[in-house]
Amino acid sequence: MSGILEGKRILVAGVTLDSSIGFATAKVAQEQGATVLISNFGRALGITRRIAKRLPSEPPVLELDVTDQEHLDGLADAVREHVDGLDGVVHSIAYGNPETLLGGKFMTGPWEDVAQAVHVSAYSLKALTNACLPLMSEGGSIVGMTFDASVAWPGYDWMGFAKGALESCNRYLARDLGPQGIRCNLVSAGALKTLAAKAIPGFDRFEDEWAKRAPLGWDLDDLEPTARSVVALLSDFFPKTTGEIVHVDGGYHAMGA
Structure with a gap:
C-alpha cells in the first residue's frame, strides 16, 4: 500500500537532532513514500549528517543557511543534483538569542538581536520559499512551524514576536503563491521537549499546563502527531x-482554563 506522499520530493530545512520536529517530519515523510532531502549549516551540519543515518533511508544533506543569500541563490542547483524538482518544503527553522531575548527580557531585548530573530525565524520563510519556487509547480506545498503567537507566553518574549511575524508572513505567502497553485500553511505544535524548547527559561512551566488543559492529553516527548500533521x-x-495555522496541541489552544 502506497503512502500519501508517494512519488513526492520534499525538502525539510532545519534538521539537527533526532529529537527535532524536522527529523520526525523527515521520518514520517519517508514512511509515506516521499523522497526526502534535509538541510542545516555551520557547526550543526556535521551533526545533521550523522543523524541522517538514523532515518529509514539516509537522505542527501544540503548545506543551507537561510540568512545567506549565496546559499539561497545556489539552492535550486544543489537540489537538482539529487531530484529534478520539489513538491513540498518544510521550514523548521527558528533562533533567538536566549541570553538577551528570552526569560523576561522583552523590555530590554536589543534591536540587533531582535532583527536576527525575525530574520532567521520569520523572513526566512519567504526567503526559502523564493529559493525553492523555480523547483515547484502547481500542487506544491510549503509548511512552516509556529508556536501559537496569538497570546503572550511566559519567558517566550521576542521569540513570540518573531512567531507572530512568521504567522503574518504565512498569510501573505498564501496570497501571492495561490495563483501559482502553491499552498503555504503553518503547524502550531504544543509544547515539546525539543532542542529549541530547552533554550526557553522556565519551559517546565508549560509541562504541567499542557497536562491539565489539553482535552486530548499531551505527551511532550511525542513528536509524531506534529510530524504527521505536517x-x-x-x-x-x-x-x-x-x-492556515493547524493546531496540533491536544486542543490546548481552544480551552479557556
Missing part, C-alpha cells in the same frame, strides 16, 4: 487549504 499538509489531501 506530512498531511504536504500531501494532496488539503488541496484548497492555504494561509
Whole structure:
C-alpha cells in the first residue's frame, strides 16, 4: 500500500537532532513514500549528517543557511543534483538569542538581536520559499512551524514576536503563491521537549499546563502527531487549504482554563 506522499520530493530545512520536529517530519515523510532531502549549516551540519543515518533511508544533506543569500541563490542547483524538482518544503527553522531575548527580557531585548530573530525565524520563510519556487509547480506545498503567537507566553518574549511575524508572513505567502497553485500553511505544535524548547527559561512551566488543559492529553516527548500533521499538509489531501495555522496541541489552544 502506497503512502500519501508517494512519488513526492520534499525538502525539510532545519534538521539537527533526532529529537527535532524536522527529523520526525523527515521520518514520517519517508514512511509515506516521499523522497526526502534535509538541510542545516555551520557547526550543526556535521551533526545533521550523522543523524541522517538514523532515518529509514539516509537522505542527501544540503548545506543551507537561510540568512545567506549565496546559499539561497545556489539552492535550486544543489537540489537538482539529487531530484529534478520539489513538491513540498518544510521550514523548521527558528533562533533567538536566549541570553538577551528570552526569560523576561522583552523590555530590554536589543534591536540587533531582535532583527536576527525575525530574520532567521520569520523572513526566512519567504526567503526559502523564493529559493525553492523555480523547483515547484502547481500542487506544491510549503509548511512552516509556529508556536501559537496569538497570546503572550511566559519567558517566550521576542521569540513570540518573531512567531507572530512568521504567522503574518504565512498569510501573505498564501496570497501571492495561490495563483501559482502553491499552498503555504503553518503547524502550531504544543509544547515539546525539543532542542529549541530547552533554550526557553522556565519551559517546565508549560509541562504541567499542557497536562491539565489539553482535552486530548499531551505527551511532550511525542513528536509524531506534529510530524504527521505536517506530512498531511504536504500531501494532496488539503488541496484548497492555504494561509492556515493547524493546531496540533491536544486542543490546548481552544480551552479557556
